[in-house]
Amino acid sequence: MPEGHTIHRLARDQRADLAGRALHVSSAQARSEATAAVLDGHVLRRTEAWGKHLFLTFDSREVLHVHLGLIGKWFRRLPDEVDGALPAPTATTRLRLEPADPSAGDETLAWDLIGPMLARAISPAEKRVVTAKLGPDPLRKDADPDRTWARLQRSDKPVGLLLMEQDVVAGIGNVYRSELLNIVGVDPRRAGRAVERDEFDRLWAETVRQLRLGVRRNRIVTMDADELPRPLSKLRRGEGRFVYKQDRCGRCGTELDIYPLAGRTTWSCPHCQPR
Ligand SMILES: [Zn+2]
Structure with a gap:
């Protein structure tokens, strides 16, 4: 299972790639279509790790809450060198996040989430319920x-x-x-x-x-x-x-x-x- 350093590194890398941009959020799986639809088109404001939990907060105030569990992984996809296209999502792609507006100078790339234990859109209040149950995260400035x-x-x-x-x-x-x-x-x-x-x-x-x-x-x-x-x-x-x-x-x-x-x-x- 990924430990906290992995989630903090993901928060950092996804911040660099995606924060401040309107994202196209999609899913190849029926169970996550609703989650993708809620987030699709909104600007990602904040990426944050707390222990093994990752929170991506959008300008709509919706929060994508991800826990990778035992086998979950994020993959950073880059375009094919020959045709310039991103690899297509597969049946295992729970969520794909990609900058939506190439005309705004957005780089062509995507982050694919595969096999997480949990991936859902929650409210800021629901996020507080999750973090209230967690102990201090030594990598966070607010850790006591x-x-x-x-x-x-x-x-x-x-x-x-x-x-x-x-x-x-x-x-x-x-x-x-x-x-x-x-x-x-x-x-x-x-x-x-x-x-x-x-x-x-x-x-x-x-x-x-x-x-x-x-x-x-x-x-x-x-x-x-x-x-x-x-x-x-x-x-x-x-x-x-x-x-x-x-x-x-x-x-x-x-x-x-x-x-x-x-x-x-x-x-x-x-x-x-x-x-
Ligand atoms: Zn020893």
């Missing part, structure tokens, strides 16, 4: 880490489980939780209430830093440039991480503990993250 800290302090659940709960902190998934807890030296099985304030402060700061790095790199590579086994562009799949899907700790070389937590496999280092 004390809300996450308070949830940890009230809970006997393992911190590795709490970090995956989107109402505790929004945007962290299975890769980041393993990586972040390794980097700050906290065992994922430790109870939330047993996390010390200085450990939490380091965890939050590292979460912000790593998610920003993820937005910039457009992938989850948690090692700094000087720690990578080879240049970023040449990394093989799964390289550049300290523990996620590794056999040995990328920091100290110790064999990792591997176990399920919140129904998903977790990796931690018995040396760097003592119980």
